[in-house]
Amino acid sequence: MSPRAADAIIVGSGPGATSAAYPIVQSGASVLMLDVGNDETRYKDLIPPASFLDIRKTDPRQHRYLIGDDFEGVPFGTVRVGAQLTPPRQYIARDTDRLTPLSSSSFFATESLALGGLGRGWGASSVMFDDRDLEGFPISATDLAPHYEAVAARIGISGERDDLLPYFGQISSLQPPMEADSCARLVLSRYTAGRARFNERGLYLGQPRLAVLTRDLGDRRAQQYREMEFYADTDRSVFRPSFSVEELRSSPRFTYATPYLVESFVENNDGAGVEVAAAHARTGEQVRFQARRLVLAAGTMGTARIVLRSFGLYDTPVPLVANAHIYVPCLNLAMLGQPMQERRHSLTQVGFIYDPDRDCRHLVYGEIHGYRSLLLFKLAKESFLPVPEGMRIVRELMSALLILVIEHDDDPSPDKRCLLRRGPAGEPDRLEVSYARDPAQVLRERRAEKEIRKLFRKLGCLPVGRVDAGPGSSIHYGGPLPMTSQERPLTATPSCRLRGTRTVYLADGSSFPYLPAKPLTFTLMANADRVGGIVARDLR
Amino acid sequence: MSRHLIGREADPAVLARYAEGCRKLFEGTPDHPGGAHLAFALRHPWSLPCLDAACGLLQPQGILRKKLFLMLAILETTPRHADLFLPQPRSRGWLAGRLVVWGVGGLAKTAMGLLLFPLAGRQR
Numbered sequence: 001m002s003p004r005a006a007d008a009i010i011v012g013s014g015p016g017a018t019s020a021a022y023p024i025v026q027s028g029a030s031v032l033m034l035d036v037g038n039d040e041t042r043y044k045d046l047i048p049p050a051s052f053l054d055i056r057k058t059d060p061r062q063h064r065y066l067i068g069d070d071f072e073g074v075p076f077g078t079v080r081v082g083a084q085l086t087p088p089r090q091y092i093a094r095d096t097d098r099l100t101p102l103s104s105s106s107f108f109a110t111e112s113l114a115l116g117g118l119g120r121g122w123g124a125s126s127v128m129f130d131d132r133d134l135e136g137f138p139i140s141a142t143d144l145a146p147h148y149e150a151v152a153a154r155i156g157i158s159g160e161r162d163d164l165l166p167y168f169g170q171i172s173s174l175q176p177p178m179e180a181d182s183c184a185r186l187v188l189s190r191y192t193a194g195r196a197r198f199n200e201r202g203l204y205l206g207q208p209r210l211a212v213l214t215r216d217l218g219d220r221r222a223q224q225y226r227e228m229e230f231y232a233d234t235d236r237s238v239f240r241p242s243f244s245v246e247e248l249r250s251s252p253r254f255t256y257a258t259p260y261l262v263e264s265f266v267e268n269n270d271g272a273g274v275e276v277a278a279a280h281a282r283t284g285e286q287v288r289f290q291a292r293r294l295v296l297a298a299g300t301m302g303t304a305r306i307v308l309r310s311f312g313l314y315d316t317p318v319p320l321v322a323n324a325h326i327y328v329p330c331l332n333l334a335m336l337g338q339p340m341q342e343r344r345h346s347l348t349q350v351g352f353i354y355d356p357d358r359d360c361r362h363l364v365y366g367e368i369h370g371y372r373s374l375l376l377f378k379l380a381k382e383s384f385l386p387v388p389e390g391m392r393i394v395r396e397l398m399s400a401l402l403i404l405v406i407e408h409d410d411d412p413s414p415d416k417r418c419l420l421r422r423g424p425a426g427e428p429d430r431l432e433v434s435y436a437r438d439p440a441q442v443l444r445e446r447r448a449e450k451e452i453r454k455l456f457r458k459l460g461c462l463p464v465g466r467v468d469a470g471p472g473s474s475i476h477y478g479g480p481l482p483m484t485s486q487e488r489p490l491t492a493t494p495s496c497r498l499r500g501t502r503t504v505y506l507a508d509g510s511s512f513p514y515l516p517a518k519p520l521t522f523t524l525m526a527n528a529d530r531v532g533g534i535v536a537r538d539l540r
Numbered sequence: 541m542s543r544h545l546i547g548r549e550a551d552p553a554v555l556a557r558y559a560e561g562c563r564k565l566f567e568g569t570p571d572h573p574g575g576a577h578l579a580f581a582l583r584h585p586w587s588l589p590c591l592d593a594a595c596g597l598l599q600p601q602g603i604l605r606k607k608l609f610l611m612l613a614i615l616e617t618t619p620r621h622a623d624l625f626l627p628q629p630r631s632r633g634w635l636a637g638r639l640v641v642w643g644v645g646g647l648a649k650t651a652m653g654l655l656l657f658p659l660a661g662r663q664r
Contacts, residue, residue: 057623060618066617071561074565336632384650387608389645390596390646395625395626
């Protein structure tokens, strides 16, 4: 039976929650992590530790995990959020419709109640925010620097000190970069040959910075290049927060308690502690837990729900920001007809930054991906040609196909908000999101994309489309309870203590006032490590 | 359908999986658009390539295309057919020629399918 009290309760088990837990546990305090904790049990034992190509040619059970026992991996609609959530990854979003409903006609959110949270499907991009990225934050890059180092040493980050170093930041424990595939290497060599010309126009390319091991670390092995990252964690080279939960559980001071959906908190009158109300995720039974400090890391929208419900602030809008996320399929024409290499990975092959004014304001972050392991039939579906012809054409173009993933920054505005609606009797409360980007912002983004497409043409990559999966598709969210130096309700202090409370801290994207174009996860983890340290000191 | 997609009969395991997929994905849901076109193609298998092409333009979310993609997904994840779905090294000339042949062939089927589409849609 789980204890009902600890020095600190942490809500959630994702990248923020686990990063906050380490410094608290290491300080000698006890931590109780409350989580719904869904996990994948159906497919994981089916997936052999073999390469994607080997599996495709030999494994008679591959259909079970590639398209799913219930054919859940056969999408029939248009491109949607979480297209990379293959059958063995779909548990990440399981139960969210039932337990944490969200409605919106303009925002496509993905939330998680899984062990490890959204981090179980993380693409592992791990870049640092610099002072320009943190302009709207009450903290600086110097404040975060030791925490980036601590997180990097813990999870393992690989990358290169190349043209992207000024944008991605310096990490002392950086492991060697991942091997890019032949298609990506060709793009990089063309960039290197014309570097001055591309830099002049604001384009910088380099090796991606990824939370993937290229050298063994603890019981995790270096990347084996099996191209199965969208389906399995067989070599454990790609960091997943569930690995941290496993490690933390070896400490007697750490308890992981499931399946609890935290609903609200109330501080004790003397301000010396907090009571947390949770529901058993399967039976609905109400359970109460006690702690001296509470760290909310239930994901941006999950934490917003808990705070708004605890304060009784139904129907009260709070801000929401999300990176715009665009896919641009391109053909690297020189690769047409070339053999595809067996040894490769499915994550980012090349990183890029578009910074036309070289002032780091409104820069665009980008990644180059391959596609092969997501299966060909999904692409053939996008063709209007008869299915056999569409399939053959896509197959022959596959060796030359690159997907540019482009991310833009996002500022809060009155048109981007969420609010909590009280659920009818017996039903959960519902988060409502309304989200509309400012037309000037959209225009600026489209202009930047046009330039990027032109520059990639010069790199020999012919753009053949543009797919906007819609607001929310980046799965990078922030904004509802921004950290700020100004005394305002529904904000957090620079220490990420929730204003209006003495014992409640935020350790996820909910406290990010703004989202730069760079992916937030690594910074979210560094900030959570910082918050964990603050809580640990507070507990002394 | 497998003859249309890969030019040969699928083995019984694939057919059983396809039947299971149809049951899980399509049974018990409201009428799908394009039911008449599917019925026509099943009665007149020669018309399937043309109706597939026409539905790609006029009814991409119709039941005919959905069932074709289901079969395609099953075939793609069957080891026996893997080579049909994995790119092979090709000469530029072969590739250019094939892309033209497939493109033109696809457009020709589309043109015939557009003529057939209204007729097939009227019959049940």
